[in-house]
Amino acid sequence: MAQGSGGNVIAAICNLFFPGLGQLVQGRIIAALIFAIIVVGGYALWWLVIPAIIAGVFHLWSIIDAARFKASD
Template sequence: MSGQGSGGNVIAAICNVFFPGLGQLVQGRILAALMFAIIVVGGYALWFLIVPPIIGAIAHLWSIIDAAKFRAD
């Protein structure tokens, strides 16, 4: 991955649309991938409550943006 706006980051962001954390895993960031996957899937699993799905949706959007804006140092 060369940097922000690169083709790799676009692919990672698209992967996150389908499964949260997958884009970070594609970028090689395992801890971030696990964090996003647990928060989003946990939030969506508690759909019958009000607050957890909202938190899950915000974390899902955050994971997509995080993968798209990732810049390797």
Template sequence: MQGRLLAALIFAVVCVGGYALWWLVVPAVVAAIFHLWSIIDAAKYRSSD
């Protein structure tokens, strides 16, 4: 676990909320951007250990 629980929670809430409102298009686009951002953020993570 990376230890960034607040960031993960925010990403999850935005993505789930946006994908739940997919028929409005704009929330789905915002969710897709946040989804990609979270993937990149996780891939670039460097542990302090």
């Protein structure tokens, strides 16, 4: 998929709903697991504030990463 392609847009939208899902759609399993674990874990610890902030940053990063992904040919 080229950057800005329809597949990348769909992947970015998937990440809005569940972090890492967009990377999974793109076939990047390790990146999907890393984003999902960090974001879900951080949101689960929301009362500690700092993990929730880190999770928010990683959630945004996962969306941008899916949108800007370029597959190596």
